[in-house]
Amino acid sequence: MADLSINMCGIKSPNPFWLASGPPANCGEQVMRAFDIGWGGAVWKTLGTPVVNVSSRLAAVKYSGNAIMGLNNIELITDRPLETNFKEIYEVKKRYPNHAVVVSLMVETKDEWKEIVNRSIDAGADGLELNFGCPHGMCERGMGSSVGQEPKVLTELTSWVMDFSSVPVLVKLTPNVGDILVPGEAAVQGGADGLSLINTIKSIIGIDLDTLSLKPSVGKNSTNGGYCGPAVKPIALHMVAALARDKNINIPISGIGGISTWQDAAEFLALGSTSVQVCTAVMHNGYRIVEDMIDGLSNYLDDMGMKSVNNLIGKAVPGFIDWGDLDLNYKVIAKIDADTCIGCQLCYIACLDGAHQCIHTNQGPCSAYHGKSDHGMNPRVDIKQPILHSHDSNAITSIPFVDEDECIGCNLCHLVCPVPGCLTMKEIPNAAGKESWNDRIAKKTLL
Amino acid sequence: MTPELQQQFQLSKTRLESDFPESKPLFSESEALIEANRCLFCYDAPCTKACPADIDISSFIKKIKTGNIRGAATTIFSSNMMGISTSQVCPVEELCAGACVFLEYNQSPINIGRLQRYAVEKALQMEKSSGRKLFPSHKNRSQKVALIGAGPASLACASYLALEGIHPIIFEKNNLPGGLNLTGIAPYKFKSEAALSEINWLLDHGIELKTGVEIGRDIHIKSLIEEYDAVFIGSGLGRDKFLNIPGKSGTNVWGATALIKKIKNEVDFNLSRSFNSAVIIGGGNTAIDIARELAMLNIAEVNILYRRTEDVMRGYAHEISGARKHGVRLIENITPSEIMLENGKVSGLRAEHSVTGESINYNCDMVIFAIGQEKQASHFSEYLKYDDSGCILVDDKTCQTDHPKIYAGGDSINGGKEVVNAAADGRKAAFAMLKSWDIQPNLDSKKKGSYHG
Ligand SMILES: Cc1cc2nc3c(=O)[nH]c(=O)nc-3n(C[C@H](O)[C@H](O)[C@H](O)COP(=O)(O)OP(=O)(O)OC[C@H]3O[C@@H](n4cnc5c(N)ncnc54)[C@H](O)[C@@H]3O)c2cc1C
Numbered sequence: 001m002a003d004l005s006i007n008m009c010g011i012k013s014p015n016p017f018w019l020a021s022g023p024p025a026n027c028g029e030q031v032m033r034a035f036d037i038g039w040g041g042a043v044w045k046t047l048g049t050p051v052v053n054v055s056s057r058l059a060a061v062k063y064s065g066n067a068i069m070g071l072n073n074i075e076l077i078t079d080r081p082l083e084t085n086f087k088e089i090y091e092v093k094k095r096y097p098n099h100a101v102v103v104s105l106m107v108e109t110k111d112e113w114k115e116i117v118n119r120s121i122d123a124g125a126d127g128l129e130l131n132f133g134c135p136h137g138m139c140e141r142g143m144g145s146s147v148g149q150e151p152k153v154l155t156e157l158t159s160w161v162m163d164f165s166s167v168p169v170l171v172k173l174t175p176n177v178g179d180i181l182v183p184g185e186a187a188v189q190g191g192a193d194g195l196s197l198i199n200t201i202k203s204i205i206g207i208d209l210d211t212l213s214l215k216p217s218v219g220k221n222s223t224n225g226g227y228c229g230p231a232v233k234p235i236a237l238h239m240v241a242a243l244a245r246d247k248n249i250n251i252p253i254s255g256i257g258g259i260s261t262w263q264d265a266a267e268f269l270a271l272g273s274t275s276v277q278v279c280t281a282v283m284h285n286g287y288r289i290v291e292d293m294i295d296g297l298s299n300y301l302d303d304m305g306m307k308s309v310n311n312l313i314g315k316a317v318p319g320f321i322d323w324g325d326l327d328l329n330y331k332v333i334a335k336i337d338a339d340t341c342i343g344c345q346l347c348y349i350a351c352l353d354g355a356h357q358c359i360h361t362n363q364g365p366c367s368a369y370h371g372k373s374d375h376g377m378n379p380r381v382d383i384k385q386p387i388l389h390s391h392d393s394n395a396i397t398s399i400p401f402v403d404e405d406e407c408i409g410c411n412l413c414h415l416v417c418p419v420p421g422c423l424t425m426k427e428i429p430n431a432a433g434k435e436s437w438n439d440r441i442a443k444k445t446l447l
Numbered sequence: 448m449t450p451e452l453q454q455q456f457q458l459s460k461t462r463l464e465s466d467f468p469e470s471k472p473l474f475s476e477s478e479a480l481i482e483a484n485r486c487l488f489c490y491d492a493p494c495t496k497a498c499p500a501d502i503d504i505s506s507f508i509k510k511i512k513t514g515n516i517r518g519a520a521t522t523i524f525s526s527n528m529m530g531i532s533t534s535q536v537c538p539v540e541e542l543c544a545g546a547c548v549f550l551e552y553n554q555s556p557i558n559i560g561r562l563q564r565y566a567v568e569k570a571l572q573m574e575k576s577s578g579r580k581l582f583p584s585h586k587n588r589s590q591k592v593a594l595i596g597a598g599p600a601s602l603a604c605a606s607y608l609a610l611e612g613i614h615p616i617i618f619e620k621n622n623l624p625g626g627l628n629l630t631g632i633a634p635y636k637f638k639s640e641a642a643l644s645e646i647n648w649l650l651d652h653g654i655e656l657k658t659g660v661e662i663g664r665d666i667h668i669k670s671l672i673e674e675y676d677a678v679f680i681g682s683g684l685g686r687d688k689f690l691n692i693p694g695k696s697g698t699n700v701w702g703a704t705a706l707i708k709k710i711k712n713e714v715d716f717n718l719s720r721s722f723n724s725a726v727i728i729g730g731g732n733t734a735i736d737i738a739r740e741l742a743m744l745n746i747a748e749v750n751i752l753y754r755r756t757e758d759v760m761r762g763y764a765h766e767i768s769g770a771r772k773h774g775v776r777l778i779e780n781i782t783p784s785e786i787m788l789e790n791g792k793v794s795g796l797r798a799e800h801s802v803t804g805e806s807i808n809y810n811c812d813m814v815i816f817a818i819g820q821e822k823q824a825s826h827f828s829e830y831l832k833y834d835d836s837g838c839i840l841v842d843d844k845t846c847q848t849d850h851p852k853i854y855a856g857g858d859s860i861n862g863g864k865e866v867v868n869a870a871a872d873g874r875k876a877a878f879a880m881l882k883s884w885d886i887q888p889n890l891d892s893k894k895k896g897s898y899h900g
């Protein structure tokens with residue numbers, strides 16, 4: 001079995017799976033239960049001057065029967081006394097010396113920062129995470145994402161904490177910025193030991209059409225919230241990867257955003273995360289999801305012949321290049337396996353209306369548009385129709401076929417086909433060799 | 448396994464069993480994913496509570512969803528080493544799937560059996576192609592355990608012992624191992640080849656098998672007790688019971704399990720051409736199984752005669768409705784009184800209606816008794832205690848008998864339940880033995896699926 005243990009800028013953990021700062025890491029009893037079930041670390045619910053939270057505070061996007069595709073919250077930081085939190089942190093660390101307990105912090109003045117940093121370290125924190133990301137409520141008070149969006153302030157606050165802290169400090173970034181490299185580099189300048197991202201994305205999740213009030217409703221009203229859950233994963237992956245390949249960023253990253261399975265986690269690791277954090281998926285299904293995360297990741301590492309999870313970290317980063325460096329001569333085309341095709345024609349309609357009109361059936365031409373253009377519902381006259389099944393070579397069938405010369409290899413049909421392995425994209429060998437847009441610019445042969 | 452045994456395990460193709468189509472074929476990947484994605488991943492799931500082997504069902508289905516097939520299989524096997532056969536033979540309608548929350552919703556329950564089959568068969572394919580074992584072997588320990596009978600109970604017990612480095616030796620009186628899993632399970636559910644290949648896989652984890660050895664006849668149980676650190680009795684049940692009525696020893700009067708065994712295992716055994724009409728006496732699942740098998744073998748008229756009514760029958764509702772689809776008829780309130788013979792061969796059956804007392808004649812050319820199996824007590828009786836019905840008495844949690852070194856499980860303690868019950872008993876006994884030797888199992892039953900050698 002592969003070694004899953006990690007060391008993230010001095011914060012050690014038996015595996016890369018941490019609870020993100022949020023409801024699942026709200027109190028000591030929860031964190032201890034999570035550790036018992038298998039979580040390697042936890043970032044404590046953000047501490048600061050305790051606030052009052054509202055009711056209700058969550059709303060979700062359902063998609064295709066999936067109860068929480070995206071989650072939106074208007075919860076602020078901890079609403080429990082600091083003293084209680086610190087006592088529990090102390091207790092957890094005493095009982096779980098080998099797990100990672102990172103304490104998330106958010107206060108205003110330099111004195112407040114000094115005090116809360118000291119108290120966290122006294123309680124036994126293995127590391128600190130500075131919450132410069134919360135995009136609702138706290139930012140109206142000059143904290144959270146209002147810090148994360150101001151690179152100068154971010155650098156300054158970070159350097160204060162670096163002066164006060166004897167344990168590693170992670171800066172948690174907000175995705176609500178134009179270019180994630182700006183706050184990332186600002187944190188590095190402030191001396192941060194590591195980065196965590198993403199916090200939630202500023203959002204309005206929807207309105208109740210009967211009452212025309214926003215969700216989640218607090219009486220008749222609501223406010224913009226922070227969006228997270230499976231839906232935000234691609235945004236988070238991009239930001240993590242952008243930082244991981246940036247030459248000015250040489251500190252480890254804790255990846256967050258939409259992680260619910262070991263595969264999600266593996267993707268974050270491959271794009272440069274050293275640890276991963278989970279909030280929504282735990283809120284949806286409980287701490288128990290970590291069992292498959294650990295088991296699945298370790299089976300995957302075994303399958304890949306990797307002895308340690310560290311071998312996976314950053315493995316996919318070199319593949320993330322600029323568009324201008326992509327090979328323009330690389331080509332794939334769609335292939336339909338007639339034996340497994342169920343004849344739903346989802347590929348056909350997708351290509352016809354949403355792509356390049358190069359999937360056809362032999363169910364007969366549509367006269368209205370016949371012959372009007374080279375691209376259309378009808379196969380080109382000269383296209384060779386494949387024999388789909390040996391036993392019904394001339395049968396009219398709903399099984400479509402691809403006009404391979406016309407296929408532009410966009411992947412759309414492959415994406416919509418419901419049968420795994422039925423509609424695949426095949427690489428077409430190209431004798432011309434590699435050539436990118438940037439190559440063409442250099443050679444002045446643009447088109 | 449030795450090459451000789453491997454040779455012995457070859458079954459000829461010319462058996463009636465080979466003609467039966469599979470009633471629940473292996474899911475394709477897309478079928479499995481569509482079904483797995485329907486599962487709600489319930490917490491403290493009722494399906495698991497209804498599983499006699501306590502398989503963490505929501506967790507293995509979740510692992511199918513995430514493509515962690517090896518993890519799904521280890522989750523299954525760590526609770527139930529007979530997962531390959533139980534995935535096909537378990538009456539899921541009465542067990543896990545019968546408790547699925549979707550039934551509360553008036554929707555069809557998750558097809559847990561077929562998902563289980565998908566996970567274990569895929570994982571075994573992966574094991575073969577990658578050469579990486581699901582359960583790597585462990586350092587050998589000194590303890591040796593003798594197991595009596597190579598049915599599901601002993602096989603499960605021996606597997607869990609072998610995984611911990613104990614040396615299990617199974618003694619089986621028949622030439623082939625498997626017990627009723629080989630000789631009894633309806634061929635449309637699970638065929639003998641599949642049972643044998645499962646056994647091959649299990650034996651490969653370090654189980655020794657001695658076939659053709661009957662304990663009590665060839666070796667006395669006393670010498671096992673002396674020579675081994677523990678003994679497990681998984682001897683199942685005995686021969687078919689017969690009603691004591693005139694004509695019961697005529698030609699073409701069968702015991703159900705004996706006939707099923709012929710259909711499944713006997714080379715060139717043939718029925719279909721010679722018989723037209725069969726009468727089965729009984730009301731349990733064995734009666735329904737043999738009835739459906741005969742109907743599927745094209746015997747024109749197949750009647751089950753049951754002494755009481757369908758609502759109190761022991762056979763499962765889904766089984767009888769499955770049999771009816773093949774033309775089997777169930778006739779209620781019938782008590783047979785005589786088998787009529789012509790030239791020693793069955794020609795009919797005389798019976799009495801148990802409510803009206805009316806006498807009825809059935810024309811038939813075969814009569815099958817499916818009224819249960821005898822107990823197998825005699826060989827071990829001096830060491831054990833039995834209940835009134837002849838089942839070996841054991842401790843519920845450990846499957847330990849009155850004798851501290853002897854454990855027992857399966858049909859021999861429950862009087863005839865399912866394969867999964869036998870497998871669960873075998874596991875219990877194995878873990879109790881390990882505990883008695885202060886061995887902390889590598890396979891942690893609390894963290895199912897996290898078996899890492
Ligand atoms: C017709 C039929 C259909 C069934 N269908 C199903 C089904 O669909 N699904 C399901 O879950 N269950 C089914 N069952 C029940 C299931 O087969 C049994 O519950 C299960 O096989 C019991 O396992 P066991 O190990 O206790 O005993 P067995 O399977 O009976 O195995 C006992 C073994 O011990 C050997 N043995 C006995 N005495 C000795 C001795 N003295 N020395 C050496 N060896 C000995 C026997 O030869 C036999 O191989 C069916 C049973 C029958 C009869």
Ligand SMILES: Cc1cc2nc3c(=O)[nH]c(=O)nc-3n(C[C@H](O)[C@H](O)[C@H](O)COP(=O)(O)O)c2cc1C
Nearest residue numbers: 020021022046073198199228229257258278279280
């Ligand atoms: C209800 C809720 C409360 C949260 N509270 C905090 C918080 O106090 N501090 C913080 O840094 N992030 C907080 N977050 C953000 C999460 O830590 C995390 O960055 C975000 O949810 C993305 O991860 P996910 O997709 O796994 O949920 C909260 C998220 C939710 C849903």
Ligand code: SF4
Nearest residue numbers: 023055056057058283
């Ligand atoms: S989950 Fe439901 S019961 Fe629990 S606090 Fe929220 S609203 Fe209340």
Ligand code: SF4
Nearest residue numbers: 341342344345347417
């Ligand atoms: S989408 Fe897939 S299954 Fe449907 S018609 Fe196209 S190739 Fe066949």
Ligand code: SF4
Nearest residue numbers: 486487489494547548
């Ligand atoms: S009860 Fe049904 S839906 Fe719930 S976990 Fe079990 S199989 Fe899945």
